[in-house]
Amino acid sequence: MSHSDERPQPTAPLRDVDWVLQQFGGCVSRQRVYAWAREGLIPHTRIGRRLFFCPEVLADFFRRGGRPWPGGWKREPAEPRPAA
Secondary structure (H helix, E strand, C coil): CCHHHCCCCCCCCCEEHHHHHHHCCCCCCHHHHHHHHHCCCCCCEEECCEEEECHHHHHHHHHCCCCCCCCCCCCCCCCCCCCC
16 A cells, blocks of 8 residues: 555544534535535544544545545445345
8 A cells, every 4th residue: 555545543532523514614514514424425433323523534535635545434344234
């Protein structure tokens, strides 16, 4: 793996949606951040119903122009889930 493909190692505590909204300076709504997360467009961690963000990972995401890392930022399941 080349150096540019390395994911940042999180060192700061996770931040919540309010923190993300502050980073955007009021340019986006809470609903938009949740929609981006639901669509897999923004790197996040979900704990229960709440979303959390790592500042270093989010900064790297924006430095990369909003593009995901090679292979995405979420692990793919080993086997597809059976249809319900």
